[in-house]
Amino acid sequence: MTRVFEARGDSPGANLAQGFPDFPAPELMKEAACQAIRDNHNQYAITWGAKNLRKAIADKTERHYGVRPDPEREITIACGTTEAMMAAMMALVDPGDEVIVFEPYYENYGPDAILSGATPRFVRLREPDWRFDSDELTAAFNNKTRAIIICNPGNPTGKVFHRDELEFIAALCQKWDVVAITDEIYEHIVYDGAHIRMADIPGMAERTVTIAGVSKTYSATGWRIGWLIAPPEATIAIRKVHDFLTVGAPAPLQEGAVCALQFPNGYYQELARLYATKRDLLLPVLEEIGFIVYRPQGAYYLMTDASALMRRTGHDDDVAFALWMIEELGVATVPGGSFYSRKEDGRSKIRFCFCKTPETLKLAGDLLRQGLDGRQVR
Ligand code: PLP
Numbered sequence: 001m002t003r004v005f006e007a008r009g010d011s012p013g014a015n016l017a018q019g020f021p022d023f024p025a026p027e028l029m030k031e032a033a034c035q036a037i038r039d040n041h042n043q044y045a046i047t048w049g050a051k052n053l054r055k056a057i058a059d060k061t062e063r064h065y066g067v068r069p070d071p072e073r074e075i076t077i078a079c080g081t082t083e084a085m086m087a088a089m090m091a092l093v094d095p096g097d098e099v100i101v102f103e104p105y106y107e108n109y110g111p112d113a114i115l116s117g118a119t120p121r122f123v124r125l126r127e128p129d130w131r132f133d134s135d136e137l138t139a140a141f142n143n144k145t146r147a148i149i150i151c152n153p154g155n156p157t158g159k160v161f162h163r164d165e166l167e168f169i170a171a172l173c174q175k176w177d178v179v180a181i182t183d184e185i186y187e188h189i190v191y192d193g194a195h196i197r198m199a200d201i202p203g204m205a206e207r208t209v210t211i212a213g214v215s216k217t218y219s220a221t222g223w224r225i226g227w228l229i230a231p232p233e234a235t236i237a238i239r240k241v242h243d244f245l246t247v248g249a250p251a252p253l254q255e256g257a258v259c260a261l262q263f264p265n266g267y268y269q270e271l272a273r274l275y276a277t278k279r280d281l282l283l284p285v286l287e288e289i290g291f292i293v294y295r296p297q298g299a300y301y302l303m304t305d306a307s308a309l310m311r312r313t314g315h316d317d318d319v320a321f322a323l324w325m326i327e328e329l330g331v332a333t334v335p336g337g338s339f340y341s342r343k344e345d346g347r348s349k350i351r352f353c354f355c356k357t358p359e360t361l362k363l364a365g366d367l368l369r370q371g372l373d374g375r376q377v378r
Pocket of ligand 1: 019079080081082083106151154155183185212213214215221224225226
């Protein structure tokens, strides 16, 4: 077969792999960060985060969820959600503990638990709607369980946890004295229904660490600004670990984040609408080509079953097929096995990321159609 790469000439192909936007962050926040550099915010910020940023997070949380965390005792700024998750686990989990992780999961959670000396215990979310089996989850809790990680909305699934699911998890956390660490980095990218914070489920505020950041909401993955909202005692421990891990998040970008957090409500409505448009550009094309797509309720990924296409193109698994799509079609995706503790459980799956410009999404669709649409390609 003619390699599509060659046929495309200089085209860079379409990268729908890692979850970073290929369009700019909002001008206002960029200008605020530049101004902060000019205004000499170029030294260490307070290690647990600039006061005005912690206040801006408290204000925004109150505006959106009607609850105001205490910026002095409950909010910590970290170098991205990634560091926030690591700091939370290292602070709250001890060697020998077990940490429950829903799978498929964002790749870092398993290693984060292991680095904290704990054993991750995986509980399956099952397609098409990625609900957990309540018996399986109940059986995963025991007196070694210290924490449960929840990604809501979820990467890679796009799952938005419903209230009944959160209440079920909450009851188990309370029964077994377990902390919920919730990664809510996609809190504002929800298509159907509403985002419900685990911290707002009755009885959970005192045992929940809520993690979020600027990467996805403000299209600024390179800024490395994230935060944790946690009860005061947990916050003391988290701040200590955070100090040792990174000293503090970039000072001028914390000022830029203050600006972003003050965007009016319309910004967030527009963000969700924009991503729904992007989802609707890519999803039908994938279905038409032969991927089974699990329609996401939030976040900006499409988890798919590609087994029919793998068979048709003579590939045994997700890695071989994803490599072939890069090399032959010029489309980068993530093999499904990356999101499972046993790689073979994801071997029929491919994840597409759609936080891209319409041009990139259209190019991806064209390249995939050209290489896969109804043709015996190998
Ligand atoms: N958590 C989830 C669920 C993600 O999907 C990602 C990035 O893709 C991150 C955390 C990383 O966030 P940050 O850039 O804030 O470290």
